[in-house]
Amino acid sequence: MASEAKKIFDTALLRRIFSFAKPYKGTLYFTLIMSVTLAALSPLRPYLIQVSVDKYINGRLLEGLIWISVIQLGILIIENLLRFWFMYRISWLGQTVVNDMRKSVFKKILFQNIGYYDRTPIGTLTTRTINDIESVNDVFSEGIISIFADVLTIISIMTIMFITDWKLTLICLAPFPLLIVATYYFKESVNKSFQRVRNAVAALNAFVQEHIVGMDLVQAFAAERREMDKFKNINKEHRDANIKAIFAYSVFFPIVEIILAMSMGLLVWYGAVQMLDYDVTPGVVIAFVMYLNLLFRPLRMMADKFNVLQMGMIAGERVFTVLDSEEHLAGNGTASADGIKGKVNFQDVRFSYKPGVPVLKGVTFEIPAGKTMAVVGHTGAGKTSIISILNRLYEIEGGQILIDDKDLQAYDIYSLREHIGIVLQDVFLFSGTIYDNITLRNSEIPLAKVEEVCKLLGIHDFIMRLPGNYYFDVMERGNTLSQGQRQLLSFARALLYDPSILILDEATSSVDSESEQLIQRAIDTMIKGRTSIVIAHRLSTIRKADEIIVMDKGQIIERGNHTTLLQQRGEYYKLYTAVEKEKVEL
Secondary structure, eight states, X not given: OHHHHGGGGOHHHHHHHHHTTGGGHHHHHHHHHHHHHHHHHTTHHHHHHHHIIIIIITTTOXXXXXXXXXXXXXXXXXXXXXXXXXXXXXXXXXXXXXXXXXXXHHHHHHTBOHHHHHHSOHHHXXXXXXXXXHHHHHIIIIIHHHHHHHHHHHHHHHHHHHHHOHHHHHHHXXXXXXXXXXXXHHHHHHHHHHHHHHHHHHHHHHHHHHHHHTHHHHHHTTOHHHHHHHHHHHHHHHHHHHHHHHHHHHHHHHHHHHHHHHHHHHHHHHHHHHHHTTSSOHHHHHHHHHHHHHHHHHHHHXXXXXXXXXXXXXXXXXXXXXXXXXOBOOSOOOBOOTTOOOOEEEEEEEEEXXXXXXXXXXXXXXXXXXXXXXXXXXXXXXXXXXXXXXTTSSOXXXXXXXXXXXXXXXXXXXXXXXXXXXXXXXXXXXXXXXXXXXXXTOTTSOHXXXXXHHHHHTOHHHHHTSTTGGGOBOOGGGTTSOHHHHHXXXXXHHHHTOOSEEEEESTTTTSOHHHHHHHHHHHHHHHTTSEEEEEOSXXXXXXXXXXXXEEETTEEEEEXXXXXXXXXXXXXXXXXXHHHHHHHHO
């Protein structure tokens, strides 16, 4: 935390934040010029009031008083219009930079390797993308530019005060050391509170995100009260941090008002004495009253703005940790995958999620184009890892993967993924219509093509029975549909792009027997003429495969078709007989 408190002096970080404002440097320069202009205008009205009192009121010059009053009114209008435009443009700049930065962060998140999400909580990424970037906006709207404008205003006012009467100025500013001390303690207190608030917000986001996603598990184990107690503790920390900051504000602002009152008292006392001796005019005293009010207004907010700037920079640093992450796809190839036949060849492939913990240990196999290979084995054998590295969601550590006799890394991965269809066990549907989910919101795909694919799979009739048909709203995660219906929609999604390689990962493990029959017919339709890799616990879905490989602890221990593997009476035979026995018992 102490190191974070120093980030306000990190000029390299500040320059990097401002680099996002380069496309809008015209607006940035405009706000800086406006800062100087407003600083120059700030002491002008008190000075004109001083002239009005000393020259026109004392001299009983009514016509001159009218004209100088008109000038003051004009300056007041101009100053406020300029201040309005300054505040609008500075806020526009901040929001525009935030818009660009948020797009950059989300783009970075989209193109990260899957392993990045294995290690990074969703709530943390949500905080970085929304809360932290919003704090960066404060660097512009309430931070460095605003502080620069306030400092110029203070310098401008104090300069005029010293030029007008340096003795009176020193008397008025005598309580300033108290203000400096109060500002320092306020700044430190609020800074610590803001740190706690920021950490508590991240913890809240992560906790709420995680528990909403896993609410079915929480309720299934009757853990609502325990989780509520945890939430209360996190929420209490957030509340306490905010209350501490509120307390600091509640103490600081009255202290500033007391110091201002002390300055005013000294001004009235010394000014009255000097007026009696005719060393100071009434206009000067009145002008100094206005100078002090104008001076204390930015001073009152300066410490707060420094804290806002500091927290914005800390938030910016956290955002840049996401932008600087190099866990995106490295070494993307250039070869187009258009027209590939789908021949897949694994040659001594080695892979691990964590260094030193191998998952695949020299896996070798070949799938001819248009053929189907099934992969079976116990949980943790490495079945899902095969499809993850085939799609380059993860990078292999050794060996080689070939598609149509060309190295996997030679292909443009985005082109290749367009020709690989995947159906996973846990189907994810986005909020939106069935049409949106099948096309993944690709508006270039006509409804007629979607209907054609669904008819081919035999799911058109069930969709047409839903309210709205293809425009039925599936709600978040597809909660308005059954598991089997969601799985069928994922088949349509995979088949829509006519992939050359099809991957089915546990596609029937979580559905009932009736849905399984529909899904099995859909699978038979999908794999026809395509290179297919089928992973399944239910051995009934892989009997028709051209080849079956049995995996154990990251290695292939058996291979062959259904009949030959049963005759070997090995691991596959044990798996098959265990399934058949379970059916009899059921």
